[in-house]
Structures are given as C-alpha cells and as structure tokens.
Amino acid sequence: MLAPDKFKGSLTAPQVAAHLAAGLRQVRPDIPLVTMPVADGGDGTVDAVVESGFARFSTTVSGPVGDRVVASFAIRDHTAVVELAEASGLRLTSGKPDATMALTASSLGTGELIKAAVERGARRVVLGLGGSACTDGGTGMLAALGVRFLDEHGHRLPPGGGSLRRLARIDASAMIRVPVTVASDVDNPLLGVRGAANVYARQKGAGTADIDELESGLAHFASIVRRDLDVDVVDRPGAGAAGGVGYAALAFLGAQVRPGIELILEQLGFAEQVTGARLVITGEGSLDRQTLHGKAPVGVARAAAAAGAPVIAVAGQRALSDEQLRHAHIEQAYALTDIEPDPEICMAQAGPLLEQLARDIAANWLGDKAISDEAGIHA
Numbered sequence: 001m002l003a004p005d006k007f008k009g010s011l012t013a014p015q016v017a018a019h020l021a022a023g024l025r026q027v028r029p030d031i032p033l034v035t036m037p038v039a040d041g042g043d044g045t046v047d048a049v050v051e052s053g054f055a056r057f058s059t060t061v062s063g064p065v066g067d068r069v070v071a072s073f074a075i076r077d078h079t080a081v082v083e084l085a086e087a088s089g090l091r092l093t094s095g096k097p098d099a100t101m102a103l104t105a106s107s108l109g110t111g112e113l114i115k116a117a118v119e120r121g122a123r124r125v126v127l128g129l130g131g132s133a134c135t136d137g138g139t140g141m142l143a144a145l146g147v148r149f150l151d152e153h154g155h156r157l158p159p160g161g162g163s164l165r166r167l168a169r170i171d172a173s174a175m176i177r178v179p180v181t182v183a184s185d186v187d188n189p190l191l192g193v194r195g196a197a198n199v200y201a202r203q204k205g206a207g208t209a210d211i212d213e214l215e216s217g218l219a220h221f222a223s224i225v226r227r228d229l230d231v232d233v234v235d236r237p238g239a240g241a242a243g244g245v246g247y248a249a250l251a252f253l254g255a256q257v258r259p260g261i262e263l264i265l266e267q268l269g270f271a272e273q274v275t276g277a278r279l280v281i282t283g284e285g286s287l288d289r290q291t292l293h294g295k296a297p298v299g300v301a302r303a304a305a306a307a308g309a310p311v312i313a314v315a316g317q318r319a320l321s322d323e324q325l326r327h328a329h330i331e332q333a334y335a336l337t338d339i340e341p342d343p344e345i346c347m348a349q350a351g352p353l354l355e356q357l358a359r360d361i362a363a364n365w366l367g368d369k370a371i372s373d374e375a376g377i378h379a
Contacts, residue, residue, distance in 0.1 A: 001034045001277045005296035006044045007285040007316050010350035013037030013044050014051045019351045020281055023358025028366045034273055040296045041183030041260030042130025045083040049074045052268045054081060059116045061109035064088045064133035065101055071109060073117050080122035084110045084242050085131035093133050097205030103162030105134040107245050111144025118178050126267060127249060129184040129242035135161040135201045135214045137221045138248020146174040164217030170228045180253045183260040185294040188240030190247045191219055196240035218244055225251050261299030270303055279365055280304040283314035287333055301329035314357055316346050
C-alpha cells in the first residue's frame with residue numbers, strides 16, 4: 001500500500017505515489033499495489049481525497065487578498081472536503097507577504113467554498129486547515145455564510161484581522177448552518193503567546209506592531225462573541241488554527257477539531273484498505289521533529305500498525321533517528337539525500353530519485369526471500 005503525503009515544493013501526494021509505484025513495478029511487476037495518497041488537512045487534501053474516489057468540483061471564489069481564484073472542493077456520499085489552502089492559502093498571494101496583507105487577508109473564499117459545497121448537496125463538511133494567509137479569526141469565512149460583522153455605525157467591517165477592533169455587533173441570524181469537522185494538526189488556542197497572531201502571523205507578513213494589532217483585534221472579536229452569542233472557546237485546542245478560522249468553526253458552527261491525518265484516513269477508508277497489506281509505504285518531504293507531532297506519516301504508521309502491517313517511509317531528507325522512527329511505528333526510512341546529497345537536485349529531480357529509492361525498497365522488502373518468509377508465516 002502506497003500512502004504518502006506530498007513532498008512540498010516538489011511533488012503532490014498523488015505524484016509521489018505514482019513514482020513509487022513506477023519504481024516498485026520495475027523490480028516486482030507482479031506485486032499488487034493499492035495507491036492511497038494522504039494529507040493532514042493542509043495543502044493537497046482535496047487532491048488526496050479525489051485520488052481515492054471523491055468527486056472534484058471547481059468554482060471561482062475570493063482569494064485571500066481580494067482577487068478571484070479558481071478553487072476546488074470534493075464530495076462523496078454527501079460529505080464535502082474543503083481545503084482552506086485552496087481559497088485562502090498563503091501560496092495564492094503574489095510576492096512577499098507584507099504588513100498590508102497580514103492585516104487585510106481574508107478567509108472569505110473558504111466560506112464561499114463551503115457554501116458552494118452545500119449547494120451541491122453536501123450535508124457535512126470536513127474542513128482542512130493549514131497554510132492560511134489570513135489572521136481574521138474566520139470572519140471572512142463566516143461572512144460568506146451569512147454572518148454580518150458590523151461597526152458602531154451599522155456598516156460591515158472591511159476584510160482582515162486589522163479591522164476587528166472596530167467590531168461592535170454580530171448578526172448571525174441568516175447564517176448557513178452545516179455540521180463541520182475541522183481537520184488540523186494545530187492545537188494552539190486563539191489568543192496569547194501560543195495564539196494565532198503571536199505564533200503564525202509573522203510568516204504572513206506581520207511585524208511586531210501588526211501582531212499586537214491582530215492579537216488585540218482577535219481578543220475584541222472573542223469578547224463580542226461572548227456577549228452576543230454566549231460562546232467562549234478561545235482556549236479550545238485548534239481555535240488558533242489558520243489565523244483563527246478554527247475558532248470561527250468552533251464558536252459559530254459547533255465544529256469538532258480532530259487530528260487532520262486521522263480524519264482524512266477515516267474519509268479514505270484506510271483501515272479497510274490496509275487489511276492484509278504486506279507492506280505500507282508512507283512519507284513526506286522532510287522527516288523531522290514536526291513529523292512526530294501528528295503529521296501524515298506518523299498517522300499512517302499508527303493506523304497501519306493497528307492492522308499489523310509493517311511501515312517504511314520515504315522522504316526528501318531525514319532528521320529522525322532509527323529509535324524515533326521505531327517509536328512512531330516506522331521500521332525504516334529512505335531519503336533522497338541518501339542517494340543525492342545536493343538538496344536542490346533532490347527538489348528538481350524528486351520523481352526519478354523516488355523511483356530509484358522504490359527499486360531499492362522492492363529489492364530489500366519485496367524480494368523472493370521476503371515473499372517466502374511471508375508465505376511461511378501465513379502457512
């Protein structure tokens with residue numbers, strides 16, 4: 001079973017799986033393969049679920065800085081998978097992030113995707129959070145769903161977290177309501193030193209003064225939510241995800257927050273598919289300490305271990321010890337830098353190098369001896 005995440009900046013998860021399959025088949029064309037690219041709720045989540053049978057729908061929505069962008073969502077059995085990065089992702093901004101973008105970037109397009117999914121018949125939404133450009137507390141997303149955020153004169157607030165300090169009243173009477181489950185590996189609260197602004201806004205272009213302004217705006221927003229909706233979820237794990245979009249989903253949509261990879265594997269039917277697998281290959285661009293905190297390879301390894309299947313991983317580079325890998329249920333790891341020490345070449349030639357690694361994996365794990373040993377075990 002091939003269940004890798006993307007190699008960020010080089011290959012999508014489906015492309016990683018395709019190159020692995022090509023390399024394995026060069027050595028063992030007789031081995032049956034099940035391909036199931038995965039994601040943890042961030043970039044590539046829609047691609048991963050489409051590869052496993054969800055139907056893709058594309059529409060034009062508002063980008064994070066007001067331009068129009070084409071974005072996709074996926075539906076199967078009345079469940080929609082919406083990826084924030086498709087509509088409100090940092091990758092959609094042109095040029096280097098700056099203070100203006102940090103204060104005005106909006107999650108409006110994400111709400112427009114949810115609305116489009118509901119109009120397509122979705123009765124439940126899995127909302128993947130990751131890679132956002134905004135720190136607007138999810139107000140843009142909610143505005144697309146019918147919530148009005150008004151200043152003291154009754155005017156709608158302009159987009160972005162920079163305007164939240166002017167919020168005077170919230171009108172959620174016309175809000176489109178749909179059950180939402182948030183897929184995220186972020187457990188930050190909305191506010192404080194571990195909150196959305198202090199931890200993530202700098203990478204979105206905010207300077208120190210901008211971070212203070214965003215933090216103040218989010219705190220004021222939360223106080224109005226407490227007053228007008230009698231809801232207080234600022235300290236809930238995941239409220240700080242995607243610049244506070246997690247908070248909006250919790251406070252207004254009654255969302256649950258679950259580990260991204262766990263939820264996506266559930267949607268893909270991984271537990272059923274992995275039964276009987278003799279080997280599972282997972283991976284991502286970099287196997288490092290972040291991998292150990294709920295990233296896709298560890299989630300895959302845990303689920304595979306529960307089914308009794310051995311797991312190995314591939315990566316662009318590896319910074320984890322054998323002991324750390326074993327503790328994460330990964331028996332061995334293969335990195336592109338093992339065969340090509342230049343990281344730039346690894347990025348540019350990731351596909352062919354992955355096929356080379358896959359040939360080594362086939363020889364080491366799927367050779368005649370491995371098959372004979374397995375046959376003896378099952379006999």
